[in-house]
Amino acid sequence: MSTENTQNKENHQDPNSVYFLNNSDVNSSKLVNVVFDGSTGFNDWQRSMTISLSARNKLCFVDGSLNRPAATSTDFKLWSRCNDLVISWILSSLESSIRRSVLYLRTTRDIWLDLEERFGQSSGPQLFSIQQQLGDLNQGNDEGISCFFTKIKLLWDQLHGLEPLPFCTCVGCKCTITEKLLKSQQNQRLIQLLMKVNDKYAHTRSGILMMNPLPTISKAYNLLLQEETHKDLSNLKSQFSGDGLAFSANKYHDVRSYKQNGQTSTTTNTIQRNYARNSLYCEHCRMKNHTIDKCWKLHGYPKNKGKRIVAAVTQDCNDDEQESGTVHATLTAEQHQQLMEYLEKFQNIDKPNPTTSSLGLAVSSQLEGPSHEQASFAW
Structure with a gap:
C-alpha cells in the first residue's frame, strides 16, 4: 500500500479530521429543524446551521477556512464527498424556491455567501419590525415570568443579529471599549425588562434598581423568578387553608345531622337522605328538617x-x-x-x-x- 493511500485512510478514519464521517452524518437528511423561507429569520437559521456544522466538525466548509484541494490531491475525493454532504444539509433546510436558486452552485462556500448577500444584510424594515414588537411587548396578568423573558430575549437576539455591537480591532489595545459597550447594552435591556414586567413585581423591581452597580439580566431574571415562586406558594397555601376549613365545616355539619336524626349508617343513601332533610326549613318554628305544612x-x-x-x-x-x-x-x-x-x-x-x-x-x-x-x- 502506497504512502498516499495510507494517509488517505488515516484522514478518513480519524475522528478529529474534517473528512471523518460517522453513520449518523451519512444517514442524516436534515441537519436543523429551522426551515428558512426567505422572509424573516435568516439570522436564526444561520445560527442553527453554524452550531450543527461546528458540532460535526464541518464548519470549515462554509466559513472559508478549508480551501478546495487540487484535483490531483489525495484529499480531493474526501473533500468532494464531505462538500456534497454539507450541501445536502443546507438544501434540506431551505424553502423550495430558495433551494432551486442555489441548487447549481458547486461548493458549500458559494451557497453560504450567496445566502448571506441576499438575506444577511440588515434592513430598515426588519429593524423597524423588531423595535415595534419590543415596544408593544408587555407581560400579561396571567403570563409567567419565564414565558415573558423568553419572548423578549428572542427579540433581543434578533436585534443583535441585525445590528451587532462594534468591537475594537486594535492590536494590543487596552481601552476595553468592547466591554463598556456590552455593559451599556446590558443595562439598557435590564431597564427595558423591568419596565415591561407586571406591577406585582414592583417590590422586587425596586430592589433591583437600588443595586449599585446594576446586576446582570440573568441575575435580575433569577430574582423575579424567585418572587413569582414565592407568590405562587403563598396563594396555594391560602387556597389549601380555605378548602380545609370548608371541608371541616361540612364534616361537622354532617356529623351533627347524623346525631340529630339518630342515624349511624354511613352508606351513600343515608348521606343523601340526610342532605335532603337538612335542606328543609320551617318558617313557623324556625327549625330545620321539616316544612311549615308538617310542623x-x-x-x-x-x-x-x-x-x-x-x-x-x-x-x-x-x-x-x-x-x-x-x-x-x-x-x-x-x-x-x-x-x-x-x-x-x-x-x-x-x-x-x-x-x-x-x-x-x-x-x-x-x-x-x-x-x-x-x-x-x-x-
Whole structure:
C-alpha cells in the first residue's frame, strides 16, 4: 500500500479530521429543524446551521477556512464527498424556491455567501419590525415570568443579529471599549425588562434598581423568578387553608345531622337522605328538617307515635335552642298530667285556638324508674 493511500485512510478514519464521517452524518437528511423561507429569520437559521456544522466538525466548509484541494490531491475525493454532504444539509433546510436558486452552485462556500448577500444584510424594515414588537411587548396578568423573558430575549437576539455591537480591532489595545459597550447594552435591556414586567413585581423591581452597580439580566431574571415562586406558594397555601376549613365545616355539619336524626349508617343513601332533610326549613318554628305544612307545633303532635317522636322533637328543640329562642323547663309527673289535660281541652274545641297554635309546645317524657317520671317542654 502506497504512502498516499495510507494517509488517505488515516484522514478518513480519524475522528478529529474534517473528512471523518460517522453513520449518523451519512444517514442524516436534515441537519436543523429551522426551515428558512426567505422572509424573516435568516439570522436564526444561520445560527442553527453554524452550531450543527461546528458540532460535526464541518464548519470549515462554509466559513472559508478549508480551501478546495487540487484535483490531483489525495484529499480531493474526501473533500468532494464531505462538500456534497454539507450541501445536502443546507438544501434540506431551505424553502423550495430558495433551494432551486442555489441548487447549481458547486461548493458549500458559494451557497453560504450567496445566502448571506441576499438575506444577511440588515434592513430598515426588519429593524423597524423588531423595535415595534419590543415596544408593544408587555407581560400579561396571567403570563409567567419565564414565558415573558423568553419572548423578549428572542427579540433581543434578533436585534443583535441585525445590528451587532462594534468591537475594537486594535492590536494590543487596552481601552476595553468592547466591554463598556456590552455593559451599556446590558443595562439598557435590564431597564427595558423591568419596565415591561407586571406591577406585582414592583417590590422586587425596586430592589433591583437600588443595586449599585446594576446586576446582570440573568441575575435580575433569577430574582423575579424567585418572587413569582414565592407568590405562587403563598396563594396555594391560602387556597389549601380555605378548602380545609370548608371541608371541616361540612364534616361537622354532617356529623351533627347524623346525631340529630339518630342515624349511624354511613352508606351513600343515608348521606343523601340526610342532605335532603337538612335542606328543609320551617318558617313557623324556625327549625330545620321539616316544612311549615308538617310542623307539629302548628298542626298538633301525633298521639299514637309514643315517646320516640316527642323525644325526637325535643332533641331538635334542644339542638336549635340558640336559633329558635326556645326556653326549656323540667316538670314533675303531676305537673305533666295537668299539662296534658289542659292540652286535651283545646283539642276538643271545634275551631283550633290560634293562641295554642302559636305557643309551639314540645313535650317529651322519659321514664327513669318505677317511682317517678320526668317531662320537659319547650316554649
